[in-house]
Amino acid sequence: MRGRKERLVIKSYEDLEVYQRAMKLLVKVHLVALSFPDYEKYELASQMRRASKSIPANIAEGYGRKSSVKDFKSYLTTALGSGNEMLVHLVIARELGYMAAKEANDLIEAYDIVGKQLSKLIQNWK
Secondary structure, three states: OOOOOOOOOOOOHHHOHHHHHHHHHHHHHHHHHOOOOHHHOOOHHHHHHHHHHHHHHHHHHHHOOOOOHHHHHHHHHHHHHHHHHHHHHHHHHHHOOOOOHHHHHHHHHHHHHHHHHHHHHHHHOO
C-alpha cells in the first residue's frame, strides 16, 4: 500500500530508535561535560554522564526482560526518569554558563524527543 509506513522487525534493543538516539546523545553529553570547570567535574558533569548512560543501559536491560511486559516497562520508566534528569541538568548547565544556550537548548530538545519516544514505547508495548 502506498503511504503506509512499514514496520521494522525489532530483533534487538539496538533496533529501537530511542536507544540509537540516546547513544548518540550520550557521546555529546560526555564531550560537553569535559569542558565544565574542574569543581564541577565530580558534581554536575558526573551526574550528567551517569544519567546519559542510564537511558540506553535501562532500555537494553529492560529489553532483555521483554518477555515480562511489566518488567520491560519498569526499565523504560527508569530510562524516562533519567531523561527527565538530563533535562534538568542541561538547564542548570545553561543557566550557570557552562554551556552555550544554543548547545544546551539543542540537547534539551533532543532529550525531549527521547522522552516522548520512551513514553510512546511504554504506552504501546504489549
